[in-house]
Amino acid sequence: MDGKAPRTRIQEKNTAAILEAALEVFSQAGFRGSTLDQIAKTAGLSKPNLLYYFPSKEAIHVALLSGMLDLWLGPLRAVEASGDPVETILGYVQSKLQMAREFPRESRLFANEIVQGAPRVLGIIEGPLKELVDEKAVLIRGWIAAGRLAPVDPHHLIFSIWATTQHYADFDVQVQGILGPSEARFDDAAAFLDHLYRSALTPR
Amino acid sequence: MDGKAPRTRIQEKNTAAILEAALEVFSQAGFRGSTLDQIAKTAGLSKPNLLYYFPSKEAIHVALLSGMLDLWLGPLRAVEASGDPVETILGYVQSKLQMAREFPRESRLFANEIVQGAPRVLGIIEGPLKELVDEKAVLIRGWIAAGRLAPVDPHHLIFSIWATTQHYADFDVQVQGILGPSEARFDDAAAFLDHLYRSALTPR
DNA sequence: CGTCTTCCTGACCAATTGGTCAAACCTTTT
DNA sequence: AAAAGGTTTGACCAATTGGTCAGGAAGACG
Numbered sequence A, B: 001m002d003g004k005a006p007r008t009r010i011q012e013k014n015t016a017a018i019l020e021a022a023l024e025v026f027s028q029a030g031f032r033g034s035t036l037d038q039i040a041k042t043a044g045l046s047k048p049n050l051l052y053y054f055p056s057k058e059a060i061h062v063a064l065l066s067g068m069l070d071l072w073l074g075p076l077r078a079v080e081a082s083g084d085p086v087e088t089i090l091g092y093v094q095s096k097l098q099m100a101r102e103f104p105r106e107s108r109l110f111a112n113e114i115v116q117g118a119p120r121v122l123g124i125i126e127g128p129l130k131e132l133v134d135e136k137a138v139l140i141r142g143w144i145a146a147g148r149l150a151p152v153d154p155h156h157l158i159f160s161i162w163a164t165t166q167h168y169a170d171f172d173v174q175v176q177g178i179l180g181p182s183e184a185r186f187d188d189a190a191a192f193l194d195h196l197y198r199s200a201l202t203p204r
Numbered sequence C: 001c002g003t004c005t006t007c008c009t010g011a012c013c014a015a016t017t018g019g020t021c022a023a024a025c026c027t028t029t030t
Numbered sequence D: 001a002a003a004a005g006g007t008t009t010g011a012c013c014a015a016t017t018g019g020t021c022a023g024g025a026a027g028a029c030g
Helices: A009-033 A036-043 A047-053 A057-077 A085-102 A104-115 A122-145 A154-170 A172-179 A185-201 B009-033 B036-043 B047-053 B057-077 B085-102 B104-115 B122-145 B154-170 B172-179 B185-201
Strands: none
Touching: A009 A036, A009 A047, A009 A057, A009 A104, A009 B009, A036 A047, A057 A085, A057 A104, A057 A122, A085 A104, A085 A122, A085 A154, A085 A185, A104 A154, A104 B104, A104 B154, A122 A154, A122 B172, A154 A172, A154 A185, A154 B104, A154 B154, A154 B172, A154 B185, A172 A185, A172 B122, A172 B154, A185 B154, A185 B185, B009 B036, B009 B047, B009 B057, B009 B104, B036 B047, B057 B085, B057 B104, B057 B122, B085 B104, B085 B122, B085 B154, B085 B185, B104 B154, B122 B154, B154 B172, B154 B185, B172 B185
């Protein structure tokens, strides 16, 4: 499956350094705004050496994006039928917010990609991601039918959760510009989002 | 005030065509991902002719961003003390959603800018925008103190409204990839967001 | 019609950038 | 130690790109 798996120690170390550097650079400047020289310099390698490990700039970008997908979709996969519906979804909100806090670069990498039309991940969105979301939408509709969740559109619920949580990573400059460099911003956001979704989802 | 105001008919027409084309191109590819040739071609002009009206690529970008700010902040300015608090905020949500529907390119232009660190609008964020938001936060806190609104953090409320509404413009590719090219997506979103914020804001 | 100003363009330039390549440099193996 | 295979780089290339410039075309105006 992974024909690109590193064999030697040196390969493992360098490909990891390249991907780390590329994440740093791509997430700040987007694909077209980034240069191989920046990535090479950040990784502590020469440009031709980058291209010894990856055939092209685009290959690095694709490797980054696809390598990140599991991490990104994990929390949604974890939404299961067992347990209280409201608490399950609130848990999903919190784990997405946690990811925005811990992996802002990854979030911005995807944001950059999608804002610009998702040229390299459209297939994934329309395929596996859509399937996963549709599957969870069915689960949510079941909860609603059972009266365990207030009636809401499952798709738009999921969209709003993505939007509100990733906002703190993708638009961090704006958030900090308005709030000041408050250390508490993620904790305050957690409390607000808990209230927001608890109110909207608790059946009356 | 506006030393750049077009004088002749031709100037008016061409600067408008350039800004329109630049909006189209910048909002799809970001600043660094766009080229003067693309903008020129889209505007139906030659590249040197672009640079006859604007001194540089960056000048076009800045002109676009600053020219859009009033449009962008209008709805928030319209949040006033008179009227019912819950309905006022719900109205703000709907007008922001309406803007995402009508002006998705403008929204993506800002999204691109901010995701990449807002190099050209950080001053506006930390200055006028912060002031406006802080002012409305005071208003909201007043409503809460009067028991006319459920107690929520005003700043995070505003962030979440921005996030949920602009999501439908900025991440439209994702939304459509999952929903299919549904014509109703904005109407469904309007209903969902109305429920979401009505639940969270109505005092109990 | 003639002049003055505005508008427009082909040709050009320097810098940047993704990518190539032959040669050198390590390591590991035999 | 020598062959063998993996690793690294300086030099180089072609394409792209933001921007310049001299001069020509087109209005505006007397």
